Every structure is written in C-alpha cells, then in structure tokens.
Amino acid sequence: MTNNELSDSKLVSLYIKGNEESFEVLLNRYKSKVFTNIYLIVKDRYVAEDLTQDTFIKAINTLRSGRYNEEGKFKPWILRIAHNLAIDTFRKNKRYPTIVMEDGSNVFNTLEFAEAPYENYQVAQDTKTKLLAFIEELPENQREVIMMRHYQEMSFQDIAESTNVSINTALGRMRYALINLRKKMKQHNIAYDQNIYPS
Amino acid sequence: MIKTFTQVDLIRFIYNETTPKQHHEIELALLCDSELMDNFKSLKETIKSLDSLSCSPSNSTLEAILNYSKSTNLHAAH
Numbered sequence: 001m002t003n004n005e006l007s008d009s010k011l012v013s014l015y016i017k018g019n020e021e022s023f024e025v026l027l028n029r030y031k032s033k034v035f036t037n038i039y040l041i042v043k044d045r046y047v048a049e050d051l052t053q054d055t056f057i058k059a060i061n062t063l064r065s066g067r068y069n070e071e072g073k074f075k076p077w078i079l080r081i082a083h084n085l086a087i088d089t090f091r092k093n094k095r096y097p098t099i100v101m102e103d104g105s106n107v108f109n110t111l112e113f114a115e116a117p118y119e120n121y122q123v124a125q126d127t128k129t130k131l132l133a134f135i136e137e138l139p140e141n142q143r144e145v146i147m148m149r150h151y152q153e154m155s156f157q158d159i160a161e162s163t164n165v166s167i168n169t170a171l172g173r174m175r176y177a178l179i180n181l182r183k184k185m186k187q188h189n190i191a192y193d194q195n196i197y198p199s
Numbered sequence: 200m201i202k203t204f205t206q207v208d209l210i211r212f213i214y215n216e217t218t219p220k221q222h223h224e225i226e227l228a229l230l231c232d233s234e235l236m237d238n239f240k241s242l243k244e245t246i247k248s249l250d251s252l253s254c255s256p257s258n259s260t261l262e263a264i265l266n267y268s269k270s271t272n273l274h275a276a277h
Contacts, residue, residue, distance in 0.1 A: 023268050027261065035256040052256045056264040064271050128251055135252075149214065150249045156216055171207045178210070182245045190248075 008074035016063055027056060030075065034082045037151050040135075041086035042093075051089060055082040079152045127190050134184040142177035145170055204228050209239050213246055 003011065003025045014022035034055055039048040058081050062068050068077075135143055144163065148154045156174070160167040202224055204212075211217050212225045229236050 018272060020265075020269060020272060024265060027264060031261060032253050032255045036253045039254060040252065049256055049260045053260050053263055053267075057267050060264075060268050060271060064273070124251070127248075131248060132252060146249065150246070156211070156214070168207075171210060174210055175206050178242055178245045179206075181248075182241060185245070185248065 012063065012068065012074055016066070016068070023060070026074065030078055033075075033151070033153070034078060037079060037082050037147075038086040040132075040147065040151060041083070041090050047089060048086075051082070051085045054085055058085075075153065083152060130188055130190055131181075131185070134181055137184070138177055138180055142173050142180065145173045146177050149174060202228060204235060206238055206242065209235070209242050213239075213243055 003014075003021055006014070006022070006025070008026065008029075011022040011026050015026070031052070035048055035052045038051045038055070039045065042048055042051065055078065059078055135146060138146070141163075145159055148159045148162070149156065154162065156167050156170045160170040163170065165173075204225055208217070208221070208225060212222065215222075217225065229239055
C-alpha cells in the first residue's frame with residue numbers, strides 16, 4: 001500500500017513517528033479545501049496564501065508536540081483551524097477586499113483548466129466571479145450553511161449544533177440557498193457545463 | 200409503494216446523509232418520478248457548480264510548509 005492510499009489517521013500516526021512523506025500526502029490531500037475555505041472568507045489571495053501556511057504550521061506544531069487528539073478526525077480538525085484563522089483575520093480587517101492581484105484581475109484568473117480552449121477558460125473565469133458574487137449576496141444564514149456544508153464538509157447535524165438550530169432548519173436554509181443560487185444563475189444565464197469544469 | 204420525497208430529502212441524498220434504506224428508496228423513486236428527477240438534476244447541478252470555486256495555494260506556499268515541517272522533525276537523522 002502506498003502512502004497515497006493510507007487513511008488520514010495512519011498518515012498522522014506515521015508523521016508523528018517522523019515520516020515526512022506522510023505529511024506531504026496530507027498536505028496534498030487537503031491543500032485545496034483549506035485554501036478555498038480561507039479564500040472564500042478573506043477574499044484575498046495573498047492573505048489566503050499566508051493563512052494556509054499558518055494553518056498547516058499550526059497543525060505541524062500540534063502534531064509534533066503530541067497535543068493532537070487522535071480521537072478527532074484530521075479533516076474537520078484542519079478545516080476548523082483554517083476557518084478560525086480566516087474568521088479572525090476577516091474580523092480584524094472588517095472588510096472584504098474584492099480585487100487582489102497586482103494587475104487588478106480576480107484570483108480565479110490564476111487557476112488552470114485542463115486543456116480547455118481560451119474561450120471556455122474565459123467563460124469559466126466569468127462564471128466563477130459571478131458565482132462568488134451570488135454566494136456573497138445570499139442572506140447570512142444561507143451563506144453560512146453553504147460554507148459549512150460544502151466547503152468545510154460539516155454534516156447537517158454538526159451545522160445544526162454549531163448554529164443552534166434544528167437539523168430541519170439547517171437543511172431548510174441549504175434548500176433556500178440552493179434555490180436562490182439557481183435563480184440567480186438562471187437570471188444571468190449561467191449553467192454548469194462539464195466541458196468547462198472537467199471532473 | 201413508492202414514497203414521496205422532498206427537496207430536503209434530495210439534498211441529504213446528494214450529500215450522502217441518508218441511511219442506506221432511505222438512499223435505496225430515493226434511488227427507486229428517482230426512476231419512477233420525473234418531477235423528482237428534475238428537482239434532483241437541478242439541485243445536483245447547482246451543488247456541482249460550487250465545486251468550481253475550489254482553488255489551490257501556490258507552490259511556494261506548499262514548499263514553505265514542507266520546509267517548516269522538515270525543520271521541526273526531531274526524528275530526522277543528523
């Protein structure tokens with residue numbers, strides 16, 4: 001069995017014993033989830049890069065010091081660290097910087113699309129920018145449940161407990177969020193296209 | 200008899216938060232109920248679009264993290 005096939009728990013255990021490669025696997029496994037979570041909160045690529053680094057360094061320090069609780073799971077743990085750091089930073093800044101690249105372009109312009117023609121690439125960038133704006137326009141409780149369920153991968157039960165509502169309320173908010181997003185996407189003629197978002 | 204399912208049930212289904220029994224019942228209902236299938240496709244498509252916002256940190260950030268990790272490895276042979 002290669003390191004890539006090992007469970008998070010096994011990789012953590014190997015890393016604590018000194019196996020560096022196991023951490024590299026964990027980093028590659030969660031780098032996008034951590035970065036996306038942070039970026040969607042702070043809306044600044046440079047800040048998101050720094051906070052991604054801080055998140056993993058915090059995790060390294062905890063693992064190295066023996067303070068990691070093995071009963072918890074690595075994924076929710078690392079995503080929680082990322083979320084908390086992003087929220088702290090956002091509260092300190094108290095505003096959403098929307099454009100961050102030196103040339104004024106959006107962060108998503110730096111993303112690569114596998115062999116997509118330029119027209120598709122451009123459409124995808126525009127779609128991402130609009131989609132991000134649609135999420136920001138949602139009522140706070142709907143945006144929150146999308147962030148928690150889709151990007152932090154919390155269960156609806158965990159979301160309900162975390163936000164002090166019933167699971168039906170959490171699910172209802174998700175439903176309204178998706179309906180509202182769908183409506184906005186239709187209004188702006190945006191549709192999911194498998195050619196643009198290769199799986 | 201085929202049960203009736205709501206959009207909330209479909210959301211739980213898409214996010215794999217149904218029991219195996221519910222999962223099977225919804226799969227069965229989707230085969231027989233075209234309106235439910237339309238709702239499913241619509242929700243699934245919207246949820247899938249959220250994946251498009253996923254992005255990765257730069258290589259320099261990843262290298263910095265790995266370098267930090269190596270620098271703190273007390274088990275490393277010197």
